[in-house]
Amino acid sequence: MKKVALLRGVTPVGQNRIPKMTYLVEILTEAGLENVKTYIQSGNIVFETYLADNAICTLIHDTIKEKIGADLSVVLKEQPQLTTAIIENPFDESYDVSRVHLVFTNDQFSQDKLADLLETDFGDEILRAGSECLYLYLPREAKKKRLNTNYLEKQLHITATMRKLRSVSRLSQM
Template identity: 30%
Template sequence: MPRKSEPPPKVFVALLRGINVGGKNMIRMSALKESFEGMGFGDVTTYINSGNVVFRTQEGDARKLERDIEGVLSKEHGLDCKVVVRSFAEMAGLLKSLPETWDGDPLRKYNVIFLRHSVDDENILNELEPEGEVEQVVYLPGTLLWSARVSDIGRTSFHKLPGRKLFQEMTVRNTNTTRKLYELMKNLAGA
């Protein structure tokens, strides 16, 4: 009897929070790649030193992937970091949702804030209380788009986030990094 063929592996990105920052949670990208390959993930690629890993897997449950990756990184490397996993489809949707003018002003800073499932709710805007005059914050499922004039960053709600518990449930990438990760995923997906 012929075996059923497995569906093609799915493409994901893992965004590690708080590694290689301020001398804490230090890991070489080559060691990170080896750990991901050791978990059975294929076509593993890291991008820059801040913990961005693109990979393929048959597993489709992002929350399970997050738990598994966090566990392996803790066990193998002693890292205490949270992980946000997004599928290629989620990243494609995010990039399609970016306003055309997003990141077009050199006098502004633009970030994509990836939310963990525990805080992924539009009501997060009420908790953040963005300063409407100095920053723009837009909720999209799984993310916040944040921008502010560089000269006003110190007055923003985003600037005040690091001291809050909520900040532990998100990880930040600038728009250029987010676009590059999407391109890596797109190439891997053959899209």
């Protein structure tokens, strides 16, 4: 089964940096994942395995921590989930597609808390919910910049990671 791991917290420098994606492919292949591919430097991994989801998350987290030293959360999705997320994108062509972000999590969260957030006025920023992810529209000119992964994690008590629509589209096709 094709899976996509989205790493949370990859940084360009410092402790959570992944030096080379080719090395990441190498160590995850050695750890037992098959047909491992990466996309851009921010920690997107496409692979095949028959392991259970929690075993995959542990394997990827522990392998990266042991071999690279980065302590990164792993959000796991299947490619059809990414395709659904793209299809459900609530922002049409009247929005700047480069400012549409998708937020993914492995965690269950309170639908009541989400309903409260969906009712909140974030000014120029927009939050929407789909069946596979949350959608953020973050215009460049937004004054406050309240909507981000850290804010959503605190409000919903989840671990989440955000990707641009273009990246999710590419991952769904790999």
